[in-house]
Amino acid sequence: MTDVRVICAIGRSGQLGLQGGMPWEGRQERAFIEDVERFFEITRGHVLIAGPKTVASFPDFAHDERTIVTIRSKERPEDVLSRFPGRVVYIGGGPAVWDVYARYVRHWDINTLPYDGEADTWFNPAWLLAGGAVTRR
Numbered sequence: 001m002t003d004v005r006v007i008c009a010i011g012r013s014g015q016l017g018l019q020g021g022m023p024w025e026g027r028q029e030r031a032f033i034e035d036v037e038r039f040f041e042i043t044r045g046h047v048l049i050a051g052p053k054t055v056a057s058f059p060d061f062a063h064d065e066r067t068i069v070t071i072r073s074k075e076r077p078e079d080v081l082s083r084f085p086g087r088v089v090y091i092g093g094g095p096a097v098w099d100v101y102a103r104y105v106r107h108w109d110i111n112t113l114p115y116d117g118e119a120d121t122w123f124n125p126a127w128l129l130a131g132g133a134v135t136r137r
């Protein structure tokens with residue numbers, strides 16, 4: 001069994017991304033710094049799989065303490081997840097990835113940040129209810 005989880009951060013209205021990055025990129029207030037620290041703390045020692053752009057956004061040091069794997073749309077999610085038996089696997093996004101992998105996720109860790117600005121990518125609350133599909137099928 002693979003323990004599939006998500007950890008992500010959203011703005012107050014569900015903002016997820018802007019022009020390929022985080023909407024709040026560069027913000028130095030405590031909440032934003034702590035969010036990044038917490039992301040690396042919680043994923044340490046685990047598997048982190050994500051689409052190519054999200055993987056490219058991780059700093060080099062991130063690869064030292066966790067297994068980071070780029071996933072592609074041509075791969076079947078069942079095949080991808082079966083490569084990590086007994087591991088905790090975090091699905092790092094982006095949204096197109098969560099659309100497909102949400103049904104396997106048993107734990108969502110969503111940090112709401114004090115951000116009210118613009119975005120071009122949004123959190124979809126339907127992802128949270130998709131997990132039941134695995135047992136209903």
Ligand SMILES: NC(=O)c1ccc[n+]([C@@H]2O[C@H](COP(=O)([O-])OP(=O)(O)OC[C@H]3O[C@@H](n4cnc5c(N)ncnc54)[C@H](OP(=O)(O)O)[C@@H]3O)[C@@H](O)[C@H]2O)c1
Pocket residue numbers: 007008009010015016017018019020021022050051052053054055071072073074075077092093094095096097100121
């Ligand atoms: N706030 C957060 O916590 C958070 C987290 C992650 C991303 N984001 C933001 O989200 C925004 C957009 O990211 P993105 O979606 O363009 O980036 P991405 O990381 O490149 O993810 C999307 C790509 O993943 C690949 N993929 C792999 N498996 C897939 C599957 N089963 N189904 C569909 N696609 C699959 C596809 O590329 P191929 O078809 O080429 O394989 C797809 O184009 C950025 O602004 C980023 O900063 C925010």
